[in-house]
Amino acid sequence: MKPTIPKGTRDFLPAQVRKRKYIFDIIESVFKKYGYAPIETPTMESLTTLSGKYGEEGDQLLFKVLNNGDFLAKADQQLLNEKASKKIVSSISKRGLRYDLTVPFARYVVMHQNDIQLPFKRYQIQPVWRADRPQKGRYQEFYQCDVDVVGSNSLMYEAELVNILDEVYTALKINVKIHINNRKILSGIADVAGVQDKFMDMTTSIDKLDKIGEEGVVTELSKRGINRVAADKIMSCLKITQLDELATVFKDSEIGLKGIEELRSFHNYFDTSPNQNEVVFDITLARGLSYYTGCIFEVKAKDAVMGSMSGGGRYDDLTSTFGLKDVSGVGISFGAERIFDVMEELNLFPEETAEDIKLIFVAFDQESHQFAFKAACQLRAADIACDIYPAPLKIKKQMKYVNARKIPYAAIVGSEEAASGKVSLKNMETGDQQSVTISELISQFS
Amino acid sequence: MKPTIPKGTRDFLPAQVRKRKYIFDIIESVFKKYGYAPIETPTMESLTTLSGKYGEEGDQLLFKVLNNGDFLAKADQQLLNEKASKKIVSSISKRGLRYDLTVPFARYVVMHQNDIQLPFKRYQIQPVWRADRPQKGRYQEFYQCDVDVVGSNSLMYEAELVNILDEVYTALKINVKIHINNRKILSGIADVAGVQDKFMDMTTSIDKLDKIGEEGVVTELSKRGINRVAADKIMSCLKITQLDELATVFKDSEIGLKGIEELRSFHNYFDTSPNQNEVVFDITLARGLSYYTGCIFEVKAKDAVMGSMSGGGRYDDLTSTFGLKDVSGVGISFGAERIFDVMEELNLFPEETAEDIKLIFVAFDQESHQFAFKAACQLRAADIACDIYPAPLKIKKQMKYVNARKIPYAAIVGSEEAASGKVSLKNMETGDQQSVTISELISQFS
DSSP states (O other): OOOOOOTTOOOBOHHHHHHHHHHHHHHHHHHHHTTOEEOBOOSEEEHHHHTTSSHHHHHHHOOEEOOSSSTTTTSOHHHHHTTOHHHHHHHHOOEEEOOOSHHHHHHHHHHTTTTSOSSEEEEEEEEEEOOOOOBTTBOSEEEEEEEEEESOOOTHHHHHHHHHHHHHHHHHTOOEEEEEEEHHHHHHHHHHHTOGGGHHHHHHHHTTHHHHHHHHHHHHHHHTTOOHHHHHHHHHHTTOOOHHHHHHHTTTOHHHHHHHHHHHHHHHHHTTSOOOSEEEEOTTOOOTTOOOOSEEEEEEESSSOOSOSEEEEEETTSSGGGTOOSOOEEEEEEEHHHHHHHHHHTTOSOGGGSOSOSEEEEESSHHHHHHHHHHHHHHHHTTOOOEEOSSOOOHHHHHHHHHHTTOSEEEEEOHHHHHHTEEEEEETTTOOEEEEEHHHHHHHHO | OOOOOOTTOOOBOHHHHHHHHHHHHHHHHHHHHTTOEEOBOOSEEEHHHHTTSSHHHHHHHOOEEOOSSSTTTTSOHHHHHTTOHHHHHHHHOOEEEOOOSHHHHHHHHHHTTTTSOSSEEEEEEEEEEOOOOOBTTBOSEEEEEEEEEESOOOTHHHHHHHHHHHHHHHHHTOOEEEEEEEHHHHHHHHHHHTOGGGHHHHHHHHTTHHHHHHHHHHHHHHHTTOOHHHHHHHHHHTTOOOHHHHHHHTTTOHHHHHHHHHHHHHHHHHTTSOOOSEEEEOTTOOOTTOOOOSEEEEEEESSSOOSOSEEEEEESOSSGGGTOOSOOEEEEEEEHHHHHHHHHHTTOSOGGGGOSOSEEEEESSHHHHHHHHHHHHHHHHTTOOOEEOSSOOOHHHHHHHHHHTTOSEEEEEOHHHHHHTEEEEEETTTOOEEEEEHHHHHHHHO
16 A cells, blocks of 8 residues: 555655744744734634634635544435535534634634733634645645734734734845735725725725736626726726825725724834835735725735735624624734745745754764764763764765765764774764864864 | 534643643754654545554544535445445545554655655654543643654664653653563563463553552453463563563563563663663553554653653554555654643743743823834844733723733833833832833843
């Protein structure tokens, strides 16, 4: 039997794990610096928690876990006869795999409202699962890194989150452009164009601007029943880059003006911060079919062709579906897989992520091997990471292993060295060799 | 709708996540120091990989994931009519959740044999899932921390792993006793008692010694068809504590003598190491229904009532089920949940795991709040973790929040402070307050 893993899932080799950890560590350290606290939620959630939260397509993409034991016992025979897969699901499966980190977070806030303090600032770095058709760069299991605050409508948090975006990408050395808009401004545009009843159609169309261009959006709007006059108004609004100009256009749209006010409050905080990446007001930013109600964010790499690497925004009513009303929240999500791909493309991973150890012992004979093992113990006791080849085989074979693992130094021990308490330290790159004592070895690698 | 999570699963609050991370970080840092490399495998494995690897009971405890789409389409109608849950599974589910880290590792070694170097030293810290009946201390989702080396039969690795056990528990400040035995010695006992054909019955019975005592084991042996004479021989062997004495008893058992030789080789390496915890030869250690073939290990806490916290051993033929023969391996596993429980019981977590930030800004009015936000930005730019209350509400309300989050210092800003570029730094424990500049704040918290 030749082993395989399910389509769309991945094994990670050590070098990949180290690189991924490098990304997660940077993201996590920034989250912590801004006072966000870590939480974790279970891999499996009740299907009652997940179903209906991600639209019909999302429901199709949920991985459902079969009930244990005699799962067919209570299934309806009629539905089984009809092979009614969709209708039978709820009777044979009551758990599903986490689809994102937002819905579990909303559930968490409601369940633990007595254990947490509002405003509650949390981060969560965990995998999610979606039964999407696997393709290049799209996996069925992938990590999300989310940071959200709930229980406050202060625009200060929007500024803080943009600072976080900036700081993370600066630390990762990825040049990005941070796009900002506000769903209330899009709502103002819908007011101006008289298509408030088709708000989602409008935002979904605008969301495609990058991919299909202006003409494409106009066609899309028309397809969705928005007439040419309205479409033209929408398109002319999308050309505005100044809030003052927009305020004139929005003079009769209360919600549009509120959106401008929110962006200005954001800027009052934000202007003061030491950002390194470009932050732009982008009226065309729409964030498609999302539940956002206020500011929205999106991050794009400047030096690589890649979709949005981070996105987020404010949602006024995240937890009401679980019975807790009036809890406003705002958050952003980092797409670890896309960040990884961009960093590989731009060669941004530091050398040090390649191997944890710098030194390995190799020995000529059994006695030297015992000496070398003892030396390795001494180094480890001094907190120096090192390794030792497991047996005194032919040196050539051992050296081949050292090279294959790309370990930079080998400490070679023969009977002469062992007798004098020394090792012959070989620089694997230059080939230089020198005789050193164990204490010299310890000082050199400390 | 009142939200819930599935039985046997858990949400983790920030303090719990931090404590768990404290454990994982220590374990991981020791693994790295000994030259082990991290790998990760997917949450879902093909059921063909998992099934039949954990015995019949294990197969029952596997979580199976329903195929996506019209999963009933190809199911046998006859089996559906019979509601034959067990027989229908393979046609409606082809993936299962990871049940342990050992089988996926064996699969990984075979699939990636061209990408890795033998001996391959790997560690893996990931959750596993088992549909066990939930009870105190037993969950359906829990973490394992495994460290294994495959591709070498050097007894040096047994010594190295005992060093790792010792170093991890020393770092965690848990006093433990490390028990060591060898399955070949148990096999020697089976030779001496003439019950080699009932080896698994014998080891499974011995494994219960702790729980049911000597008489219980004798009864258990008899139930399993081992006669009184043989049982007496077994029990008298189990009283032997010296390898020399055992060698006399084993004089006609080749495998028993081999077991003694292996333990002696282990000691040749091991004697040289700087261990802090007690390491004992324990002939009664059996490791039940496991696949081990050589040395076996188990770790018990000395100051807390808790079963085995770590266990492991050598297995001669891990990967052959996936088509790769003659790859010997040895490894140990740390039970994160039990370690957590023992550390809670003995109060071993350091204070610092409680909160990531030491300082929060609170402001009297809007202008001071802007000043405070700017100050927070400056501190964060100087790599100091801090927070700020989101709005200039009543100070009493803000201070209540600071206390609830147990943040040790509050930097209070009013119009006077803001005007002079200072804050009033309050020690939340003592109540002491002093006026300091932002740069003084930066030096104090750096």
